[in-house]
Amino acid sequence: MLIYLLRHGQTEYNAQKRYQGQRDIPLSAAGIAQLRQADFAPEVVYVTPLQRTAQTARVFFPGAKLIPVDGLKEMNFGRFEGQTFIQVEQDPEYLAWVQENEHAAHPDGERRSDFCNRVCKTLADLIDKALAEGQERLVIVAHGGTQMAALERFGVPRRSFPDWCGPNAGGYVLVAVVSFAAAVVVTVFCTRLRKNNKQQEQTKEDEET
Numbered sequence: 760m761l762i763y764l765l766r767h768g769q770t771e772y773n774a775q776k777r778y779q780g781q782r783d784i785p786l787s788a789a790g791i792a793q794l795r796q797a798d799f800a801p802e803v804v805y806v807t808p809l810q811r812t813a814q815t816a817r818v819f820f821p822g823a824k825l826i827p828v829d830g831l832k833e834m835n836f837g838r839f840e841g842q843t844f845i846q847v848e849q850d851p852e853y854l855a856w857v858q859e860n861e862h863a864a865h866p867d868g869e870r871r872s873d874f875c876n877r878v879c880k881t882l883a884d885l886i887d888k889a890l891a892e893g894q895e896r897l898v899i900v901a902h903g904g905t906q907m908a909a910l911e912r913f914g915v916p917r918r919s920f921p922d923w924c925g926p927n928a929g930g931y932v933l934v935a936v937v938s939f940a941a942a943v944v945v946t947v948f949c950t951r952l953r954k955n956n957k958q959q960e961q962t963k964e965d966e967e968t
Contacts, residue, residue, distance in 0.1 A: 760889060760895060764901070764932075765901070766906055766926070767786070767928070768790035768811070769790035790815075790928070791814070793928050795818070800822055808829055831899065834874040836869075839853065878904075906925050
C-alpha cells in the first residue's frame with residue numbers, strides 16, 4: 760500500500776517565519792497559487808482540523824471526501840505561536856527550551872515526544888485500517904511537523920526529526936507492507952513527491968508549521 764504524506768501549501772506565517780503550530784491560519788495567495796491538481800484521484804483524503812490542510816487537499820484532490828483527524832494536527836507551540844524567531848531568540852523560556860534540545864514542553868504547549876507519540880499512533884491506526892480494508896492508497900494532507908514526527912520513527916533511511924520536513928505543498932510516498940499492529944513493518948522507502956530548489960534551502964526554521 761502506498762502512503763502519501765503531504766504538507767499543506769504556504770501561509771503568511773510560513774513566509775514570515777512565524778511559529779504557526781495549532782493556530783488556524785489559512786493559505787496565502789502565494790500558497791494557493793503553488794498548488795496543482797494531482798494526477799490521481801483518491802476517494803478519501805485525511806486532513807487535520809486546521810483549514811490550511813483542507814484548502815490544500817481541495818486543490819490536490821477536488822473530488823475526494825475530506826476526513827479531519829485531530830491526532831494528525833501540528834505540534835502545539837504554546838505561547839511561542841504567532842511569534843517570529845527574531846522575537847523569541849531573547850526569551851528566557853525559549854532559550855531554556857533550546858538548551859533542553861527542544862525536548863522540554865513549550866510554555867503552555869506540547870512536548871515534542873508527546874506530539875510524536877500522538878502523530879505516530881494516529882498514523883499507525885489509519886494504516887492498519889487501510890490495510891485491513893485492502894486499500895491501495897492512503898492519502899494524508901497535514902503539516903511539516905506531522906511529516907517529521909512520522910518519518911523520524913518510520914522512515915528509511917534513518918534521519919533526525921528536522922531533516923524530514925518537506926517543502927510546502929510537497930511530501931513523501933511511503934510503502935507499508937504489513938500491519939503496524941504486528942509491529943513488524945513499516946516503511947520500505949520514502950520518496951519526495953515534489954522538489955523545489957528554493958524550498959529545499961529551508962532550514963530548521965520550517966519546524967514552525
